[in-house]
Amino acid sequence: MTKRHVSLPPGGEEGIHAFIEEVDRRLSGEEDTCDVVEDVLVDLFGDREAYERWQSGGEVTPAERVRLQGYDPCNVTLESEYYAEVETMDDGEFERTKYLQWLWRQFDATPMADNVEFALRFRRMLADHLFAEVGDNCRFFKGITVTYGHNIAVGDNVVVHDDVHLDDRGMLTIGDRVSISDDAHVYSHDHDSNDQTAVDNYHTIIEDDVRITYDSMVRAGVRMGENSVLAAKSIAGKDVPAHHIAAGTPAKSIAVKDGWEPVAEDLADANVDRRAERRIDYELPENLDVFDEFQRERRPPGDS
Numbered sequence: 001m002t003k004r005h006v007s008l009p010p011g012g013e014e015g016i017h018a019f020i021e022e023v024d025r026r027l028s029g030e031e032d033t034c035d036v037v038e039d040v041l042v043d044l045f046g047d048r049e050a051y052e053r054w055q056s057g058g059e060v061t062p063a064e065r066v067r068l069q070g071y072d073p074c075n076v077t078l079e080s081e082y083y084a085e086v087e088t089m090d091d092g093e094f095e096r097t098k099y100l101q102w103l104w105r106q107f108d109a110t111p112m113a114d115n116v117e118f119a120l121r122f123r124r125m126l127a128d129h130l131f132a133e134v135g136d137n138c139r140f141f142k143g144i145t146v147t148y149g150h151n152i153a154v155g156d157n158v159v160v161h162d163d164v165h166l167d168d169r170g171m172l173t174i175g176d177r178v179s180i181s182d183d184a185h186v187y188s189h190d191h192d193s194n195d196q197t198a199v200d201n202y203h204t205i206i207e208d209d210v211r212i213t214y215d216s217m218v219r220a221g222v223r224m225g226e227n228s229v230l231a232a233k234s235i236a237g238k239d240v241p242a243h244h245i246a247a248g249t250p251a252k253s254i255a256v257k258d259g260w261e262p263v264a265e266d267l268a269d270a271n272v273d274r275r276a277e278r279r280i281d282y283e284l285p286e287n288l289d290v291f292d293e294f295q296r297e298r299r300p301p302g303d304s
Contacts, residue, residue, distance in 0.1 A: 008117055016118045024125050033096055034074045037103045041071040044110050073102035080147045083169065084284050085201075097149040100130040108142050116141075127154070135176065151188070155208065170201030170220060170280050175208035181232075183215040190220040194300065197292055203278040207242070216251075221275030227257065238273045241265040 008016065026036045042051045047068065054060045054068050069075045078098055080086070086094050104126050113119045123140040130149040135156035143163040146152060151168035155176035162182045166172055170188030180186065186206065192198035202221030206212070210224045214232040218224060225242030234251040243260035244253040244267075253270035 006117060012118075016121065020122055020125050023122075024128075027100075027129050033099045034072065037099045038072040040103060041106050042068075044107065044112065045071070047071070071106075073099040076102060078102070080169070083147075083199075084288055084290060085169075085282055087285050087288055088282065093150055094148065097130055100126060101146065101149055104130065105145070113142050147188075167204075167220075169199075171203040172206075173203065174206045175210065175226070177209045178206050178212075179210075180206075180212045181214045181216075184212050184217065186212065186218045187220045194298075196294055196296070201280040201282060202275060203280060205278070219275070221278040223274065223278070227260065229257070238271050238275075241270050244270060 007013070023036070023040055026040075027033065042048055050060065050064060051068050051071070054065065060068065078101060081094070081098065104123065107113055107119075107122060107126075119142065120139050123144075124134070124138055127134040127138065127140060130146070131152045131154055132150055133153040135154060135158065137156060138154055138158045138160075140160050141162045141164075144160055144166065145164075146166045147169045149168065151170065152166060152172045152174070154174045155178065157177045158174055158180075159178070160166070160180045161184075164180050164183070165185045166174075166180075167185070167187040167189060172186060172188050174180075186204060188204040189199055189201050192200070200220070204218060204220055205223040206218070207224060207226040207228075209227040211229045212218060212224070213230060213234075216230045216232060217235045218230065219235065219237045222236050223239045224230065224236065225240055225244065227243045228240045229245045230236050230240065230251060231245065231247035233249070234247050235249045236246055236251045238250070240246040240251070240253060241264065243257050243264040245255045245257060246253050248254070253267055256264040256267065
């Protein structure tokens, strides 16, 4: 069953169009992104009066001050900010995408995020500024999180549903007409099984017309071949060939989609791990100030 078109009343449409156009114009202009994000969030949360009182030296409670300061993305930290490779990013790339991430996440915490027609268009506009590439007619639903944002390329007519995590610590390429269902996770980095602090980054590829279904996971470096399906609650740790259906934990190709047998790889040749081909090497500065959050010294027997 296909979906139907839904439209807003003229008054609602006019207000939404004006707001999105204004934010887009400001993000595209010469203004500091941090300042734009702060200004937009103050108004979205209806806190202009308290904010102006605080800015003019008026009295605010400690809780109010924390809230008002939190609209400024320069006053917040994200988990990805702790990743060591952030030190190697040039031209303030992380700072810019961090600010845009904060706007995306905080917008999703407002009541307006449940106004689907408005929210889809607002997130699509933000994606133009946040992602490396984003195609036409994409739909991004509520609760989507990314690692950085600037290592994600998205094709046309892509749908990403609620509470999906798109990890671009490495690189993530999503083709045209891809559907990613609620609670799915797509990764581009992995941890060593012995040394949890050792991280490998990969290029994860989701080709055209792929369906990643409910609560499933694509591991770093996996290629989901065109027109393939990852079944609900499955974990793809190896490439899924074009037109195949993969299921299970770990996922294996269990069938070829009906009618696609003449052009699909044989099931006997599937389930091959080719992730090493997509590993992304990186170097860290020698003077990097690091910390080990685990403080572990466990080593295999005989490992000096």
